[in-house]
Amino acid sequence: GAVVSQHPSRVICKSGTSVKIECRSLDFQATTMFWYRQFPKQSLMLMATSNEGSKATYEQGVEKDKFLINHASLTLSTLTVTSAHPEDSSFYICSARAALAGMTDTQYFGPGTRLTVL
Amino acid sequence: QQQVKQSPQSLIVQKGGISIINCAYENTAFDYFPWYQQFPGKGPALLIAIRPDVSEKKEGRFTISFNKSAKQFSLHIMDSQPGDSATYFCAASPTFYGQNFVFGPGTRLSVLP
Numbered sequence: 001g002a003v004v005s006q007h008p009s010r011v012i013c014k015s016g017t018s019v020k021i022e023c024r025s026l027d028f029q030a031t032t033m034f035w036y037r038q039f040p041k042q043s044l045m046l047m048a049t050s051n052e053g054s055k056a057t058y059e060q061g062v063e064k065d066k067f068l069i070n071h072a073s074l075t076l077s078t079l080t081v082t083s084a085h086p087e088d089s090s091f092y093i094c095s096a097r098a099a100l101a102g103m104t105d106t107q108y109f110g111p112g113t114r115l116t117v118l
Numbered sequence: 119q120q121q122v123k124q125s126p127q128s129l130i131v132q133k134g135g136i137s138i139i140n141c142a143y144e145n146t147a148f149d150y151f152p153w154y155q156q157f158p159g160k161g162p163a164l165l166i167a168i169r170p171d172v173s174e175k176k177e178g179r180f181t182i183s184f185n186k187s188a189k190q191f192s193l194h195i196m197d198s199q200p201g202d203s204a205t206y207f208c209a210a211s212p213t214f215y216g217q218n219f220v221f222g223p224g225t226r227l228s229v230l231p
Contacts (some may be wrong), residue, residue, distance in 0.1 A: 004161075005206035006161075034218055038152050041226070042223075042224075043207065043222070043223045043224045044162070044207070046218055049218055085195065091159075093161045093162070095161075095162075106150070106152055106164055106167060107152075107164075107209075107219055108162050108164065109154070109161055109162045109164075111161045112159070112160060112161045114159070116210055
């Protein structure tokens with residue numbers, strides 16, 4: 001149980017295009033999902049916290065107009081990188097915090113999405 | 119006060135040895151301390167976690183030791199194997215739905231065959 005999926009796992013796009021990444025909790029409901037960015041050999045950098053049905057809360061320095069987050073349901077959150085540029089190339093990881101009583105209150109991470117902007 | 123410190127940054131251990139990674143925190147509101155294991159190109163996976171009501175938790179070859187008064191906790195990997203080679207992140211959080219975890223900077227473990 002407690003599986004989080006991400007799609008796509010890898011994407012290559014041209015500069016100026018937009019890319020959407022989906023994060024799904026497959027077997028549990030998650031009122032809160034988190035989006036991280038990770039550069040090679042570095043720790044996880046929190047980008048935003050996404051609560052179902054409300055606007056995402058962005059960390060300082062993260063452009064909310066560039067990184068659009070939608071948390072439409074208890075099992076799905078999407079991150080759209082708008083007008084992507086090479087400096088946006090990174091490993092993007094989502095996580096979901098379990099909302100149901102009886103489940104371990106922890107974060108379950110997706111497998112990550114490798115974005116390469118040419 | 120929100121920071122979680124982690125050491126060492128990297129660790130090399132011989133097969134069969136014990137790997138020890140240490141973390142320290144300041145915020146006394148933290149009451150949940152998970153460890154995550156991450157392989158290259160993959161998302162972090164929950165390895166083991168502890169709450170302050172116990173001083174030690176063991177799952178297989180992995181043990182968390184927790185010192186509440188010192189605000190420190192550590193991960194011990196017994197009989198380390200090459201397959202344990204990965205990056206390990208400690209984290210801390212208050213038990214409050216919606217709150218993010220504070221992650222340590224990570225430790226790259228290499229277990230030599």
